[in-house]
Amino acid sequence: MxxxxxxxxxxxxxxxxxxxxxxxxxxxxxxxxxxxxxxxxxxPFIEPIDLYAAKSGEELVKKQSFTFEDRGGDLVTLxxxxxxxxxxxxxxxxxxxxxxxxxxxxxxxxxxxxxxxxxxxxxxxxxxxxxxxxxxxxxxxxxxxxxxxxxxxxxxxxxxxxxxxxxxxxxxxxxxxxxxxxxxxxxxxxxxxxxxxxxxxxxxxxxxxxxxxxxxxxxxxxxxxxxxxxxxxxxxxxxxxxxxxxxxxxxxxxxxxxxxxxxxxxxxxxxxxxxxxxxxxxxxxxxxxxxxxxxxxxxxxxxxxxxxxxxxxxxxxxKGLLPEFIPSPAPVLVTIFDETLIRDSYALAAEFRNAGLNVLCYPEPAKLQKQFKFADKMKARIVVTLGPDEVAKGLVAVKNLVNSEQVTVKRDAALELIKGLLAGA
RNA sequence: GAGCCUGUAGCUCAACGGCAGAGCGCCACACUGUGGAUGUGGAUGUUGAGGGUUCGAAACCCUUCAGGCUCCCCA
Structure with a gap:
């Protein structure tokens, strides 16, 4: 062990x-x-001990610093x-x-x-x-x-x-x-x-x-x-x-x-x-x-x-003044519908990234429910789904997690829609 | 460097010599193409570590590590 x-x-x-x-x-x-x-x-993060000994009390420096001898025999301190x-x-x-x-x-x-x-x-x-x-x-x-x-x-x-x-x-x-x-x-x-x-x-x-x-x-x-x-x-x-x-x-x-x-x-x-x-x-x-x-x-x-x-x-x-912590820097998640559509989702995510968006993908096929839960936990604001129905018609489903509204648009129009949603809220 | 207090599930804590538990969280299902809510079910521990006392230790004793509160110090 x-x-x-x-x-x-x-x-x-x-x-x-x-x-x-x-x-x-x-x-x-x-x-x-x-x-x-x-x-x-x-x-520098490391300094000769003498830099501090010159001015501060020597006891203070020796007792309350991380001091050690380097390989050349010089006394240095963090x-x-x-x-x-x-x-x-x-x-x-x-x-x-x-x-x-x-x-x-x-x-x-x-x-x-x-x-x-x-x-x-x-x-x-x-x-x-x-x-x-x-x-x-x-x-x-x-x-x-x-x-x-x-x-x-x-x-x-x-x-x-x-x-x-x-x-x-x-x-x-x-x-x-x-x-x-x-x-x-x-x-x-x-x-x-x-x-x-x-x-x-x-x-x-x-x-x-x-x-x-x-x-x-x-x-x-x-x-x-x-x-x-x-x-x-x-x-x-x-x-x-x-x-x-x-x-x-x-x-x-x-x-x-x-x-x-x-x-x-x-x-x-x-x-x-x-x-x-x-x-x-x-x-x-x-x-x-x-x-x-x-x-x-x-x-x-x-x-x-x-x-x-x-x-x-x-x-x-x-005082409760800590800034809100966002677990993921990506506000957009692209789901993986099933094994046959992994590459389609990854290609779509890559297009979004090339356009400057931070995008998260689920790294293996999983139930959509699980992927949506994950998106929610990551405080993502938008989930994009590319299932068989959408692929067949050249569409993508874009859901706004903030207000639960989902719209299906042509694949080419998705990027502008997402950018608009992110800028709007 | 000195004194005191505290370490139990992922988190907050209970049990205080006699079967290690609760809430929250987590996982699954209800809901096989959609998050937060609800319900049902489920998993999880060398009780910080090491030694001792005892028929029996999470509990008592010793050691050690970590954290906290004082003293000291705070460049």
């Missing part, structure tokens, strides 16, 4: 239905990106993110590219983590970035791309919201609270955790990090102040631009959004599903002003975000 080989933990098999969703997301992110003039690109590859690609052609550069990508990534709801070890991610400009208007554009995408998959602003904050603003507030610079990382983490912990525990944790009571009270005031954005010129301009771009209702200021990522310097944002079971961010990003220097380029600032397909898929599924 052959032993069953399982899939690698955390990887995914895309049956046609899942593949359809993946392609649907690919289509929608592409439409949103192109509508703002972004070009598609991609990087890419856990795209931004470093992007930074290198931009840096390599920095002199010849025209800025601002607007690029997007949708491809596979791997992270060696514990699979949970909304998190797998293999996933697809949309990355979109604008490089070479540092302005709140550029930040607003990226947020608008995200909002337009959410709208295009029929998530309304009550269901999905993009929460925005600004690192520079928060730094100014931390300055005012006299929080020393070496504590900033810890405080960022603290803020990130606030929604996950009970208030009393969070307070205790904050004091444990050596904040004094005055600082803690000040921090809570800051995090509860939804008008804080008015103190930031960048955010004032950002929100004004979002209004002009027609996406204001998707965006809210939230001083609790920090993002753990080291390289963000200004605007940061994350989108969440407000009502579903997934507490993870749908998408997240921000402005990074120093990234290119890390890979040997001249200083160049950028803004961008990433969105994973796993959380997005769960959100759409929970």
């Amino acid at each position: 052959a032993s069953k080989i399982n899939t690698v933990k955390g990887t995914r098999e895309f049956y046609p239905e899942e593949m359809a969703l993946r392609n649907y997301l690919y289509e929608k992110v592409g439409v949103a990106a192109r509508s703002f003039g972004y070009q598609e690109y991609d990087g 890419r856990p993110e795209l931004t470093p590859s992007l930074a290198r690609m931009i840096a390599a052609k920095q002199g010849e590219l025209t800025f601002p550069a607007r690029w997007w990508s949708f491809g596979p990534f791997w992270r060696y983590e514990q699979p949970q709801k909304g998190r797998t070890r293999e996933f697809f991610q949309w990355n979109i970035d604008m490089l070479g400009v540092s302005s709140p208007e550029a930040d607003a554009e990226l947020i608008a791309v995200g909002a337009n995408f959410l709208r295009s998959v029929r998530l309304d602003p009550q269901q999905a919201t993009i929460y925005v904050n600004n690192r520079r603003l928060m730094d100014a507030e931390f300055d005012a609270l006299k929080i020393p610079s070496e504590k900033r990382m810890d405080v960022s983490n603290l803020v990130d955790r606030r929604t996950k912990m009970e208030p009393a525990k969070w307070d205790a944790y904050a004091l444990e990090l050596a904040l004094d009571q005055t600082q803690l009270n000040g921090l809570k005031d800051v995090l509860g102040n939804l008008d804080l954005w008015k103190k930031s010129d960048e955010l004032v301009r950002l929100f004004a631009t979002l209004e002009a771009l027609g996406v204001k209702e998707y965006v809210k200021f939230d001083p609790n959004i920090m993002r753990g990522i080291l390289y963000y310097t200004g605007t940061v944002f994350e989108a969440f599903d407000n009502s579903g079971s997934v507490k993870r961010a749908i998408l997240g990003g921000g402005r990074y002003d120093n990234l290119l220097e890390d890979v040997g380029g001249q200083p160049l600032s950028g803004v961008g975000f990433a969105m994973g397909d796993v959380v997005m898929g769960i959100v759409l599924q929970e």
Whole structure:
């Protein structure tokens, strides 16, 4: 007995239905990106580990990446993110590219983590970035791309919201609270955790990090102040631009959004599903002003975000927003009446295909009832039958499964009739 | 890397030491040249895998794999 080989933990098999969703997301992110003039690109799926070690915490890279030695003895890894590859690609052609550069990508990534709801070890991610400009208007554009995408998959602003904050603003507030610079990382983490912990525990944790009571009270005031954005010129301009771009209702200021990522310097944002079971961010990003220097380029600032397909898929599924799955790409089925007429049906189907139609044939003689049932299951819209009566008179029977009407027409007229029916409905 | 929960028919689940079941789906027929509806009948399981306890294990114990929920992390 052959032993069953399982899939690698955390990887995914895309049956046609899942593949359809993946392609649907690919289509929608592409439409949103192109509508703002972004070009598609991609990087290698395998990268030297050093590309990530340069910028990210080394432990993180070693523990949470699929890393291995290639046959030449070099340490390589399945890419856990795209931004470093992007930074290198931009840096390599920095002199010849025209800025601002607007690029997007949708491809596979791997992270060696514990699979949970909304998190797998293999996933697809949309990355979109604008490089070479540092302005709140550029930040607003990226947020608008995200909002337009959410709208295009029929998530309304009550269901999905993009929460925005600004690192520079928060730094100014931390300055005012006299929080020393070496504590900033810890405080960022603290803020990130606030929604996950009970208030009393969070307070205790904050004091444990050596904040004094005055600082803690000040921090809570800051995090509860939804008008804080008015103190930031960048955010004032950002929100004004979002209004002009027609996406204001998707965006809210939230001083609790920090993002753990080291390289963000200004605007940061994350989108969440407000009502579903997934507490993870749908998408997240921000402005990074120093990234290119890390890979040997001249200083160049950028803004961008990433969105994973796993959380997005769960959100759409929970809200009943998945696109309808059609089991067959062929809307037309030509039946096989019996063994003597197989070739006639196949020849007719070939004619339809040559005219550009997608056509399904039953691959062996079977009862017509069975073939019609099959057509119904495949969600075909038209069934063409070529039986002895029709052949004798040079006719074909064309049935519209949507309204159950069947007409018999001359064989030569069938193609136009079918095209008309398909175009009509 | 740590803790807890769950794996039973294709799917959703029941049986909780004593003959492995239901609904849905599937197949056939009613309807031998026509889908969705209805009715009747039918098939389907090494109870995730491996070991142990027991007269007897889907159930109890151990190991392992997979999934889920937390912690951690989330580039």
